[in-house]
Amino acid sequence: MKAAVITFPGSNCDLDLFHALADLNFEPTVVSAQTTDLSNYDAIFLPGGFSYGDYLRSGAIARFAPVMAAVSQAAADGKIVVGICNGFQILTEAGLLPGQLFGNAQPGFICDEVDLLIDNPETAYTNAYNDSRIKIPIAHGEGNYYVDSATLAQMEANHQIIFRYADNPNGSVADIAGITNLAGNVFGMMPHPERAVDAITGNTAGQPFFKSILQTLSMAVGRK
Numbered sequence: 001m002k003a004a005v006i007t008f009p010g011s012n013c014d015l016d017l018f019h020a021l022a023d024l025n026f027e028p029t030v031v032s033a034q035t036t037d038l039s040n041y042d043a044i045f046l047p048g049g050f051s052y053g054d055y056l057r058s059g060a061i062a063r064f065a066p067v068m069a070a071v072s073q074a075a076a077d078g079k080i081v082v083g084i085c086n087g088f089q090i091l092t093e094a095g096l097l098p099g100q101l102f103g104n105a106q107p108g109f110i111c112d113e114v115d116l117l118i119d120n121p122e123t124a125y126t127n128a129y130n131d132s133r134i135k136i137p138i139a140h141g142e143g144n145y146y147v148d149s150a151t152l153a154q155m156e157a158n159h160q161i162i163f164r165y166a167d168n169p170n171g172s173v174a175d176i177a178g179i180t181n182l183a184g185n186v187f188g189m190m191p192h193p194e195r196a197v198d199a200i201t202g203n204t205a206g207q208p209f210f211k212s213i214l215q216t217l218s219m220a221v222g223r224k
């Protein structure tokens with residue numbers, strides 16, 4: 001499966017994501033934020049980091065990068081679009097995911113490993129997990145997810161909340177750590193599964209995340 005990893009000026013998790021995807025049998029390519037055509041890719045990944053220096057607000061400038069029209073097109077075409085950490089912030093700023101990421105409730109950057117609860121085990125992002133509680137690294141200053149209560153109720157009813165924090169580290173509403181759009185093909189999470197794919201790091205709980213996506217894409221190709 002061909003995967004694009006978009007690199008914005010200031011991205012710093014693009015190569016981690018590239019290696020995670022390569023190790024887990026995707027065919028990844030790192031693609032510049034100047035790219036205007038993503039039609040060759042089966043899945044699009046927006047990595048973590050500090051795009052455009054996090055100026056104004058994390059993701060607020062990146063959403064205007066030339067590549068974002070192609071990301072919106074991919075999302076509209078039903079392709080898998082995944083944003084991790086800063087990538088999640090960019091997708092909310094672009095309006096491709098509901099809500100907004102604010103500064104952590106306790107101001108400051110948190111670098112830690114936290115427990116996540118898998119709310120929905122039957123999604124494109126979780127179907128390869130056997131456990132409902134996993135440990136995944138976090139590294140953010142603006143991970144405090146907010147969405148208004150009417151939208152939250154719709155998201156809950158539509159099973160759009162995929163991961164929740166077992167012990168909320170940043171003040172996110174409803175302990176939300178990862179969500180999808182209504183259609184389920186656009187996904188964002190603050191924790192970093194790409195930092196938990198290699199046994200040498202002591203944690204491989206991120207592997208099933210990527211395996212789930214690959215499995216889902218392979219089944220979709222099989223159906224064509």
Ligand SMILES: NC(=O)CC[C@H](N)C(=O)O
Nearest residue numbers: 048049085086140141142
């Ligand atoms: N690791 C990251 O992607 C950091 C995201 C963002 N710049 C923040 O601090 O919230």
